[in-house]
Amino acid sequence: MISIRIRLLILALAVSSGFDARADVPVPARVQNPISIEEAWNVVRLVTTNVEQLLREQRSTEVVDQMSLCSPALRLIVRTPTPNLDQTQRDDQTMRAARSINLMARDSMAGNQAGVEAVFVEWKKCLQELGVGFDAKVLNGEVFHCVDHPDVVFLEAGNLCSECQRKLHPRRIPYSFVYVEPVSPSVKVTANLSKEIVPGKKVEGKLTMRNMKGEPIKKDDLMVTHSKEVHLIIADSELQDYQLTHASPAETAGDFTFSFTPKMSSNYRLWVAVVPCATGLQEYVRIELGNSKPETPLPASEPSMVVNVDGYQFQLTIPKGSRSVSSGKAGEMQMIRLRVTDAQGLPVTVLEPFLNAFAHVTGIYDDQKTVFQLHPMGGDIISEQLRGGPDLSFKFYAPRAGTVRLFSTIQVGGKSITAPFVLRVDPK
Numbered sequence: 001m002i003s004i005r006i007r008l009l010i011l012a013l014a015v016s017s018g019f020d021a022r023a024d025v026p027v028p029a030r031v032q033n034p035i036s037i038e039e040a041w042n043v044v045r046l047v048t049t050n051v052e053q054l055l056r057e058q059r060s061t062e063v064v065d066q067m068s069l070c071s072p073a074l075r076l077i078v079r080t081p082t083p084n085l086d087q088t089q090r091d092d093q094t095m096r097a098a099r100s101i102n103l104m105a106r107d108s109m110a111g112n113q114a115g116v117e118a119v120f121v122e123w124k125k126c127l128q129e130l131g132v133g134f135d136a137k138v139l140n141g142e143v144f145h146c147v148d149h150p151d152v153v154f155l156e157a158g159n160l161c162s163e164c165q166r167k168l169h170p171r172r173i174p175y176s177f178v179y180v181e182p183v184s185p186s187v188k189v190t191a192n193l194s195k196e197i198v199p200g201k202k203v204e205g206k207l208t209m210r211n212m213k214g215e216p217i218k219k220d221d222l223m224v225t226h227s228k229e230v231h232l233i234i235a236d237s238e239l240q241d242y243q244l245t246h247a248s249p250a251e252t253a254g255d256f257t258f259s260f261t262p263k264m265s266s267n268y269r270l271w272v273a274v275v276p277c278a279t280g281l282q283e284y285v286r287i288e289l290g291n292s293k294p295e296t297p298l299p300a301s302e303p304s305m306v307v308n309v310d311g312y313q314f315q316l317t318i319p320k321g322s323r324s325v326s327s328g329k330a331g332e333m334q335m336i337r338l339r340v341t342d343a344q345g346l347p348v349t350v351l352e353p354f355l356n357a358f359a360h361v362t363g364i365y366d367d368q369k370t371v372f373q374l375h376p377m378g379g380d381i382i383s384e385q386l387r388g389g390p391d392l393s394f395k396f397y398a399p400r401a402g403t404v405r406l407f408s409t410i411q412v413g414g415k416s417i418t419a420p421f422v423l424r425v426d427p428k
């Protein structure tokens with residue numbers, strides 16, 4: 001089996017929280033408000049590095065999501081006494097730092113890259129002043145946490161989670177909660193199927209995951225996203241059959257099992273989506289199954305933003321100010337809205353959560369090298385009783401121009417329904 005890797009994108013985890021009026025800003029669920037000064041500086045340090053990266057990539061609209069994490073940290077930092085600092089100085093620094101957070105948030109939401117850059121310089125200056133009197137170990141320390149129990153936090157390595165005995169990992173905050181550019185892969189995966197692919201016949205499969213040193217990647221080494229460690233996108237090379245599933249840890253360390261029932265005759269490929277704890281970044285490893293030819297691009301297709309499946313209508317729109325546009329734009333964060341109506345055109349309000357979301361959207365570029373996944377804004381849906389619809393909004397960042405097949409999966413009455421869209425992404 002050949003494994004080609006592409007690596008990408010997303011986290012759309014979010015709970016609301018934050019400083020004063022910023023409750024609408026999504027915050028990754030794993031970053032709890034700090035309760036120790038070390039945790040506070042850790043957040044500030046990671047976020048500041050992330051903002052630098054976003055500004056380098058001209059993605060100032062996402063800076064607000066990062067900065068919203070800093071407010072609780074700043075409150076804790078300014079309450080912590082440091083020697084040789086009089087209160088007036090401290091008050092002044094605090095005010096300037098809080099002001100920088102607010103200004104960066106404002107300019108970020110307005111898409112004002114130059115504005116964010118200017119305030120960011122001031123923010124770094126404030127941090128330097130605020131850091132005076134703190135030990136370097138406090139300023140630069142790692143925070144170790146459990147990826148399942150984010151309130152289990154240690155300041156030194158080597159502990160196990162008191163709740164689940166899982167290994168703790170250094171806390172990582174991804175620089176984007178929407179799309180992360182490919183970096184060098186950290187996971188190697190091979191796949192074995194129990195038998196040949198025959199349409200309509202269930203196949204069992206085994207994945208073997210190794211890190212770059214060849215050591216097994218265990219369940220504990222992977223973050224849980226949408227309630228699973230390993231998500232799988234399975235599709236035939238023409239993208240006629242698309243399935244979203246997951247793999248479960250097997251007894252042997254580094255092995256994960258899955259099964260699926262193919263609809264087509266062969267030429268399947270599989271994208272293994274994982275977030276290694278070591279990096280905190282989403283990776284997609286592409287694996288060719290059977291005779292699939294990795295470099296065969298899809299035939300050209302016309303954009304299609306309205307799709308009818310199983311008596312439901314799915315409509316995609318991209319709101320832009322007071323109107324909507326019919327294509328995405330590369331290199332910019334945008335919103336996509338999905339609306340689901342029934343055969344009578346009535347809004348569907350009974351979308352059921354599965355894997356902690358009312359919908360899962362996978363985007364695959366026509367050359368099948370870039371994959372991304374989107375989840376509705378508003379955070380993980382933990383309660384099975386909740387229902388969603390008819391409108392779901394997604395933050396969306398297309399890394400480049402081209403044609404993207406978007407597969408949007410919902411669940412109604414225990415049955416999952418997938419609508420295939422074709423989206424054009426224009427150059428920046």
Ligand SMILES: [Zn+2]
Nearest residue numbers: 146149161164
């Ligand atoms: Zn735990």
